[in-house]
Structures are given as C-alpha cells and as structure tokens.
Amino acid sequence: MPREKLPVVINNLKFLLTSDIPLAAALYELDICGYYKSVKYNRLRGFLSLDWTDPSRLETNFHPLTNPCIQFVTKKLNVRCLWKVGLKDQIIDKFLSRFIKVGFQNKFPFRNQFIWDITSNFIKQSIPYPIPPYRDKVEERLSRVHKIVCDVLIVGAGISGLACASELSKAKAKVVVVDTDSMVGGYCRYYTNTYKYVNELQEELKNQDVSILLNTVFEGVLEDAAIGYNYINHDIYLFNYKYLVLACGSRFLPAVFENNDLPRIMLASATMKLMNQYGIKPGSKGIVIGANPWGFRVASELKSKGIDVTIIDKVGEDIVKRRYPREVVHEDVEIIYNARILKAIGKGGVKEAILEVDGDRIKIGANFISMASYMSPAVELAGQLKLKIGFHVTLGGFIPLHNWIGQSTNPNVYIVGNLGGVLPEYVNIQLSRAVGLSIASNLGLRVDEKLIDEYIDVATDTLRKNYPEVYTSMQSLVDCYNKGVDLNYFDESPTWHGGSEHKQFICYCLDITTSDIRSLLSTLHTVNIELLKRHSGLCTGRCQGKHCLANAVMIISEITGKNPTEVGVPRQRFPILPLDFASIGGLEA
Amino acid sequence: MKADIVVVGGGVIGLASAYYLAKYGGENIVVVERQYIGSGASTRNASHFRVHFWSRENTIFAIKSRKLYKSLASESGWNPLIEYTGYLWLIYDDETLKAYETINKKLWSKLGVSVNFLSPKEVERKYPYINLDGVIAGVFGPQDGKFHHDFVVYGFYSLAVRHRVKVLEYTEAKKILVKNHEVLGVETDRGAIYARKILLANNFWATSLLDSIDIELPITPERKEICVTEPFKPFIDPLVVCMNPEFNGLYIGQTVRGEVMGSIDYPPSYGVSEPGNTLKWVAKFAKNAIKLIPALKYARFMRVWSGFYDMTPDNSHIMGRINDWPEGLYVAIGFSGHGFMLAPYIGELIAKAMLFNEVHSDMKPYLPDRFEKKKLIKETMVIG
Numbered sequence: 021m022p023r024e025k026l027p028v029v030i031n032n033l034k035f036l037l038t039s040d041i042p043l044a045a046a047l048y049e050l051d052i053c054g055y056y057k058s059v060k061y062n063r064l065r066g067f068l069s070l071d072w073t074d075p076s077r078l079e080t081n082f083h084p085l086t087n088p089c090i091q092f093v094t095k096k097l098n099v100r101c102l103w104k105v106g107l108k109d110q111i112i113d114k115f116l117s118r119f120i121k122v123g124f125q126n127k128f129p130f131r132n133q134f135i136w137d138i139t140s141n142f143i144k145q146s147i148p149y150p151i152p153p154y155r156d157k158v159e160e161r162l163s164r165v166h167k168i169v170c171d172v173l174i175v176g177a178g179i180s181g182l183a184c185a186s187e188l189s190k191a192k193a194k195v196v197v198v199d200t201d202s203m204v205g206g207y208c209r210y211y212t213n214t215y216k217y218v219n220e221l222q223e224e225l226k227n228q229d230v231s232i233l234l235n236t237v238f239e240g241v242l243e244d245a246a247i248g249y250n251y252i253n254h255d256i257y258l259f260n261y262k263y264l265v266l267a268c269g270s271r272f273l274p275a276v277f278e279n280n281d282l283p284r285i286m287l288a289s290a291t292m293k294l295m296n297q298y299g300i301k302p303g304s305k306g307i308v309i310g311a312n313p314w315g316f317r318v319a320s321e322l323k324s325k326g327i328d329v330t331i332i333d334k335v336g337e338d339i340v341k342r343r344y345p346r347e348v349v350h351e352d353v354e355i356i357y358n359a360r361i362l363k364a365i366g367k368g369g370v371k372e373a374i375l376e377v378d379g380d381r382i383k384i385g386a387n388f389i390s391m392a393s394y395m396s397p398a399v400e401l402a403g404q405l406k407l408k409i410g411f412h413v414t415l416g417g418f419i420p421l422h423n424w425i426g427q428s429t430n431p432n433v434y435i436v437g438n439l440g441g442v443l444p445e446y447v448n449i450q451l452s453r454a455v456g457l458s459i460a461s462n463l464g465l466r467v468d469e470k471l472i473d474e475y476i477d478v479a480t481d482t483l484r485k486n487y488p489e490v491y492t493s494m495q496s497l498v499d500c501y502n503k504g505v506d507l508n509y510f511d512e513s514p515t516w517h518g519g520s521e522h523k524q525f526i527c528y529c530l531d532i533t534t535s536d537i538r539s540l541l542s543t544l545h546t547v548n549i550e551l552l553k554r555h556s557g558l559c560t561g562r563c564q565g566k567h568c569l570a571n572a573v574m575i576i577s578e579i580t581g582k583n584p585t586e587v588g589v590p591r592q593r594f595p596i597l598p599l600d601f602a603s604i605g606g607l608e609a
Numbered sequence: 610m611k612a613d614i615v616v617v618g619g620g621v622i623g624l625a626s627a628y629y630l631a632k633y634g635g636e637n638i639v640v641v642e643r644q645y646i647g648s649g650a651s652t653r654n655a656s657h658f659r660v661h662f663w664s665r666e667n668t669i670f671a672i673k674s675r676k677l678y679k680s681l682a683s684e685s686g687w688n689p690l691i692e693y694t695g696y697l698w699l700i701y702d703d704e705t706l707k708a709y710e711t712i713n714k715k716l717w718s719k720l721g722v723s724v725n726f727l728s729p730k731e732v733e734r735k736y737p738y739i740n741l742d743g744v745i746a747g748v749f750g751p752q753d754g755k756f757h758h759d760f761v762v763y764g765f766y767s768l769a770v771r772h773r774v775k776v777l778e779y780t781e782a783k784k785i786l787v788k789n790h791e792v793l794g795v796e797t798d799r800g801a802i803y804a805r806k807i808l809l810a811n812n813f814w815a816t817s818l819l820d821s822i823d824i825e826l827p828i829t830p831e832r833k834e835i836c837v838t839e840p841f842k843p844f845i846d847p848l849v850v851c852m853n854p855e856f857n858g859l860y861i862g863q864t865v866r867g868e869v870m871g872s873i874d875y876p877p878s879y880g881v882s883e884p885g886n887t888l889k890w891v892a893k894f895a896k897n898a899i900k901l902i903p904a905l906k907y908a909r910f911m912r913v914w915s916g917f918y919d920m921t922p923d924n925s926h927i928m929g930r931i932n933d934w935p936e937g938l939y940v941a942i943g944f945s946g947h948g949f950m951l952a953p954y955i956g957e958l959i960a961k962a963m964l965f966n967e968v969h970s971d972m973k974p975y976l977p978d979r980f981e982k983k984k985l986i987k988e989t990m991v992i993g
Contacts, residue, residue: 151843152907153907243888245888548645593914
C-alpha cells in the first residue's frame, strides 16, 4: 500500500503548489478544511474529490498569482477562524442573488434599464477571480513538445487500462498509457482488497515495453492533433495513434441534499485518497452515504482505522441484499436503510446531519460525510469524439454504447473498464484483456483468437452467476449497440435526497442549485441541456460538467418525467482540463 | 400543416424577424429550426456589436439596429446585458491611421458616431494591460459594446412566442415548394408546411434550398475559430482589435462572466460539415494573445469552438427579394459575421417588406440583385 507521511510546510505555499500533494489535503491535516469562497453565495468550501477535476484543485493547483484561495489562505491562516459572513455579503446573499440566480432572466421585477445595469455590474463584480498582473515581463516558457507515435493510446491507467496495455504489449504492439494521477491504479489503489490487482498488473508490466505518462491529461482531439498535457511540468504531447482506448473509468457523484457543499463533505474517493495516499484521517465520526460495494469498502476501511462510521442509504435492505448479495461490510458498521439525508449542519465544516428514516427525523453527529451513493462514467472524451451515448441508471448514467469487446460507434475508439462502479474488478480485468487482444488482432498482430472468447466467457459467466442485475444491464447495453438503437433506462435518481432546494448544490463551480434548475425549467419550458446550459451555466464552470452533468440530468428527469436521453449531453469541447496559454503558445515557435 | 408565413431558421435573425412580423400584424407564423433555437451562428459568436463600418449603408444600418437593441430589455423582460464598452483599434502604421481619420471625417462624424483618436500614452494610461510595442495610435469607438448573445436570442424567442409565433425545433427544411411561380410552402423532415410567404433566415444552409429552385446567391461559409478562458475579474473593457498585419486580425475582449474571449485570423477553411478546431490556430492565438496582453500568460483555455461567417463578395448581407423569384420568397442571409449586431433592424425591415410590400430606403442597397447589377457595397471591415 503506498503511503506517504505528509510533509506540511505551510509558510512555503509554493512548495505545496508545485508538489503532487494538493493544498487541500495539506490544509485538511491542519484542521483547516474550508479555504475558498464559492462564486455566487460566498460560501466557504473545501475539497470535493481531491482529483484533478476537483473544483478546489482547479482553484488551488495552478498559478498562485491568479488564484483567489491562495491569497485567501495566506491572509487568514494566522487567525484560525477562517471566514465570517460580512454584513455586505449577507445583504447581497439575501436580496440581490435571489434575482440573478438563473441566467439573470425575467424573474427580475423591474424593467428599468438602470436596474438592469446594476444587475450586470453586480454579476461582473461578483466574479471572485482576481485580475492577472499587468505588464509583467513575459517569461519565455517554451514547453517541451513530445511527438509520440504509437499503435494504441490508452487513456487511464486504472486496472482496465493496465490489463488492456499488458495484452497489447505482449502481442508486440506499441502502447502508450496516459493518466491524470501521479500513480497508476486509479480508484483500486485506494483500497486494500483491490490494491492486489494493481500490484499484480504492475508486476506483469514490469518486463514489458509500455510507457506510462503520469500527471498527464489527454486533452482531446483537434482536427490536426491529439494532445496530452502534463499539468505539473507543462509538457505537451502530440499523439499519433491508430487506436484510442478509453479506460477513464467513472467518478463518484455528489449526493444532493441541503448544504451538501459544507467543508468535510467529500466524495468517497477523496476519503480513501486522504487515508491511503496521504495518511490523513478524515475525522473521528462519519457518515457514508450509499450501501453499495464502494460504500461498504470505505466504511470498512474507516472502521478498521478506528473511526466511528454509519452507512445510510435511500433504498431498503431487501434491495441492497438483492443487488449485492456477496458484498460484506465490517461487522461493527451500522447501516441505516430507507434513510434520506435532509440536511447537513455546521459552521466551517459539517457537525451534524439530519436524516429522515421511515418518516421520522433523526439527528446524528458526524464530523465528515463521505458520499459513495453513485458512480458515473467519465463521458467527456466520448462526447468530444461524438460517440453514441445512452443512459442506463444501473450502469451509472450516461455511457458510450459498446459491446463486450469494447467496440464503440467509432471504429478507431475502444471502450474498456468500469462503467458506473458496478463491474467487479476481476470481471473488469478479464474484459479488458479481451479488448486488448481484439485490438491486437485488428492491428494484424499474432494473437490467439480463442483467448478473446475465453476471457469474455469467464467474465460473462461470473457476472451472470454473481451479479445478475449488472449482467442484464450490460447485456441490454450490448444489444442496443448491436441493433444501433437508443439505450434509455431511468427510474429514480440515486443521488437526490432532500432538504431545502435553495441550498442543494449541483454545480460546485458556479453554485447552481436544485431550485435554480427547477425555476429554469418552469421559465424555459424545455429540457434541452444545450439551452439549460446556456441559461444556468451548468457544465460551463471550470470543471466543465464533470461533477454536475449526471446529477443535473437525473434531477431534471425526475422533475419533468422526461427521459435522460431527451435531456442529453451538452456538446463537449476541447480541452478537457484548462490548458494554459503559455504552454500551448510555445508550440508556435 | 398550414401557416401564413414560414420562417426557416431559428437563430437571432429568424426569431427577430418572426417577432416583428407578429408585431406588425402578421398571423399564423411558424419558425422551423434544424436543431434547438440559436444552435448555429447565434450561439457561436463573439457577442460584441459595433456601429463603425467602412461603408455608409452598413453604418446607418448598425446605428439603427443599436437603437432597437436598447429597447429590447424593457420589451422582452430578458436582460441582454448590453454594455457600451467600445471597440479599441490599435493602429501600427500611418496608412491605416490616415484611412481611419478620413473615414471618421467623411462618414462617422457626419452620422454622429465619431471615434476618439488616442495617442500611445493615452492608450497606456487607459488600458495599462496592453503591450504597446509598435502602436502609433488607438482608435476608440465609444458607441460600440457587447451583450450576452444567449439572452438576446431568448429575448426574441420569448417575444415571438408571446406574440403567438409557433417555433418548431428539430425540424429541418428540406425543400421549398413552388408552383406557377409562387411559393406553396416548405417541406420539412417532419412533413410539409404550406404557406404563401417564406423567409429564409438560415445562414449558409439557405443556399442549398435556393439551389433546388435554381436561384444562386454568392455565399461562401468561412470557418472561424474562437475560444474563452477561465474567468477573471473584468479588466479588458473594450474589444481590442489589433490592426498589425503580423497579428492577422487578432481581437480580444472579455465577456460579462469574466471569460476572456478572442480569436485570430487563420487561413480559412470552407465547407459546412460540423466544424472542429485546429492546433495550429490554438497555438497561434495563444502566442499572439500573450504578445498583445502579457497578463494573459496566466490565462488558460477553457473551451475552444468554431462557427461560420457566411461571406458575400462585398461582406454585406442579402435581404429582401427580387421579382424574378417565385412570389412570396424572401431571404435574410449572408451576414459576413455581422448578423447579430444587425438583427433587430433586419427583422423590422424584412417584416415590413413581407407584410406591406414596403422596401425601405435602408434596405434597397441589400437587395439580392446587386451582384448582377454590379452595385456592390464597399465594405472591407470584417473583424476576425
């Protein structure tokens, strides 16, 4: 298990910024868990996922000069209390923000141009990001450009990416793997029982010729280039590949309830990363939302480290037992079924949570909440490549259509890996190997074709026997791919809990709440995501919808009764992670 | 389906026209849109407007259009977030400066929209973020400005709907139905819509519809790439247009949400397949943007996308009809990148033409037969 003791040098913020350890984790250990102010409501926020997509990391991990929260932290660090709501902010919060919430549209009661101007001004002044320094001497930062020619480019070095790479490289294909994290293994390296798969695959790859580029985002495909960007040392990679394999896995989605943005409310992946990568305990008493395999894993891990933890889930015990008959949780962990979380309470960090269990309201104390209720595939690359995308709630929401050997609607793009966190690791590896072999045979390399069927048979048999619900969902996905029809299955949003809708945050980048969405739906009379996006700002924040899209769509579907595919995925654009001018400008020279 | 008037194209031109048609008494109006409203150029533009053009006709047109925009907010209840932040042209050589001085004297000041000439020192004082290497003067047009394009489109949409205009999204017009030199309607992929009057406001796509009834208009789509960065607090007030030939028509502005937005000329590509972006453009823009505004080295691309300018030989739009055409067929296309700024006045004029057969004197120079008659408009100012 990789473990690093965290060297915290708080006076030397630059060190923290340039190193791999996010500022967020460093501050968390110092018991400073909220450190940046949200855009519209001036709420105190901490980290959400600790991944590269985290709104807090997008704020903190880049240039200190244009970075609001660095300045905020340096100013406030001496006084332990971080931020008090000023009177001015309160007034703005209470009055003005009510009117300009949704696309500043006609909810505004006055039609006087003067008032409109004030609104525009207010919007402009409430942008929290500072002006970059003028007339600075331009540092010549010519980024190093690497041109990489390979047979197969694999995006994502999780277990499926590695398994696929291993098979391809055994067949003597030239393989390159890129991953946004600083280590291989994806989510699986955070958990003791799944880490063994990562270990095995790493051993397997040791003697093979596979290059793995870490800290590198595959930014997407332009007409004349496919670009990778190392966001630590700003190297640019120009890829030339024959096949592209998307093994980007899935992400946890935030649960939607009142005050779901308080500091110390985090995604399950962040809890695991805190504990198993940075060696920091997330708290002393916590709640895990979601009685599913990952929820059980997080809870067991927390319990084994002596942290008091309760699992809650919206659904009943019978459903959980049916879906995950083989999953077990640490025996001392209490599970509350039929429980919806209505509200989190606390100043500068969560202290209590109010639950509704079978119609009764109960209060439980907790100093952190870990959200594992749902995982949704990372579809932004699939969207950019214009693959056909369907929706299946059991498989994690939006999924690019594909078959068992990973073929997608684009003949040069293959899809492997865990969609929706539902495929067990063992099955995942078997399927990924099959995909690797079938690509190798497409490349004209010598492979044992029988092996492909063997791997798939093993995987599907395991699924059919042990996870029948997942098997039928996967089979319907494959059927839709084969027949070329739409996939569309949705019953109820697994992430939407309850409480006051004004403070249920869906988008953390631009502070969009459920009530915003609801009022937008009633003004626009449409569920088209392109229009909703333009009027609310959904999916246009710094993370470009990586945390909000699936949640928003499920909630829109639940409110309107329309199918999620009718709502759709907004057009995904280059780049996936904001790409800085200084690096890409160097290319011209 | 039967209607009195069909408007093909649900962008800002189509919706504005539909609104004015309804406002002036037209009834039973249907707008057909290929995708969702505003899905073409109306959502891919730089959302700035100017009144300064190189030709008299366009300048007058833009001034009147700007006036109409002013009243849009109170009419529609949607705040278009209009701001008169101006355009700033940075001049690098005497010849260009002289040209600006002449046009200001001869045209702009006479029409009441004169520009201010700034010395490099004044430019530096007012806009300290600009790198002034080689700049000999700045030309500032205070009448110009920016708006939020989505709210303009939606403002017109809600106005049109309030005036009982039917807007059919995801309905693609396939063919114009003509019989005995009269239009009968349009055939769409969801059935025919019969109407005696048709307005084509669908940009380049109109040409293929017109081809089928043997009408040719000289429109070429030209791809333009554009980007936004992550937000900053507002610091770039005007739209900075760089007239240095080395910078190839670089322009940079900031949207109301704080995103820095801009583009640079690149050898254009033609065609209307779903447009993408190129690394060459991205790299070129980044490099030159940092040269012009050094602070932008801290900026990061958040999104890049591209759209079309539907260019005509004289860089001005085509509107109205000529008598050779089937009765009842009107067009408002070929905006060469100026459609959004001119939309309300175009809507008003075309509505009057369609309802009362009234060809306003402002509209006459733009009639479709000017290419045959060789009476071109002398417009050369196309930005981006």
